[in-house]
Amino acid sequence: MNPDQIEFNKLLGQNQKDASVKACLRGGDKQLDCSGKIIHSHSIQRGKILASIADGGGESEGKVYHLGFAPAEDMQSMQPEFKLQGIKKFSTFAGFCGGHDKAIFQPIEDVAFTATAKQQDIYAYRAAAKELHSTLESKKFCEVFLGEKLNVDDFPPHFQMTLPAIKRGEMVVPDFILEGMLQGEKNHEIRTKHMQCGHSISELQQICDDLTDAIEREEPSEFEHIYHALDGACLVACCASFIPYFDHDGNRIISRQEEQRMAQSSAASRADMKNVMLNVFPEDGQTHIIFTFSKGNPSFKASIERLLKLEDEALKIGLSNIVLNYVENSAYGPKYINENFSSEQIASIAESFAVSAIDRSKFRKSNINLFVVNPTATTRQ
Structure with a gap:
């Protein structure tokens, strides 16, 4: 690594450290009813989900694959690849105090998943909270980078x-x-991103507030769930919030005009919000899929209804396209990937992920099926 690259990495690392956000999202600005210490919460549960797909080491030392970028050999670019990470640190974010983390997520961590409305609300809330925290850090990074x-x-x-x-x-x-x-x-460009982060933060905070109100009062929220279960425990898990500009086939469901409007301002109401929360995880011999979205988003609902009418293989390929194009916070069993996919397929998976990760206005359609049923896989209860 050349000296300029080393110095750049040091500066980037310091900027990221200065932009870190450690605050309880549930406690609000005044950190009301917080237990004090901010913990590293798992957006994908470690004990019941990550441990069940990890290789070796059990709940504390097991490792999973995730998709990311690493410097190319010439140090002139970044290349997508599967990366190994221990489940103790993977998918964590400093977004809750210990008290709120336990109180909010206990109904999905300590009991079996039965797809109740409350459980689905909690999964959706965790996805929105993770994205809210990431966006708060992105906004702060812009401020640190630009300074005066x-x-x-x-x-x-x-x-x-x-x-x-x-x-x-x-x-x-x-x-x-x-x-x-x-x-x-x-x-x-950075100032524009800073402005867009502000719009996203406003919307994500509204989503989080609505979902927490629904969870605490056990009343319906302004958001709708579409739940589907695949037979077999596929060792794939994700927890994400995103705006889907395209459906599973790469067809636009948000027009270019609407996309431009969204970049300039926040949604006028919850009904106008295009954010979608997606949770995928294996449990009890099935792979559970939860899409959560505003009740005022009929175009996305129609796209998922079309997806779920497809035959099994086509459905799984369509779902894979959604995960690869919209989700960064995803985990895979290392043996599951290495044993079920060729080196060419693995490279293609990474390349598909990279296209939209680099440019959110693009969608790469592929014929990859991430959801291969592994008859020997088991998940912890």
């Missing part, structure tokens, strides 16, 4: 209009001006 330039417009309209022509070689400017314009463009 957060509110400085160093990429004015005339720069935005002329830079494309300069990049194409149609205009020539001194190097120091070009360097300033390129830095301004980069800062502008």
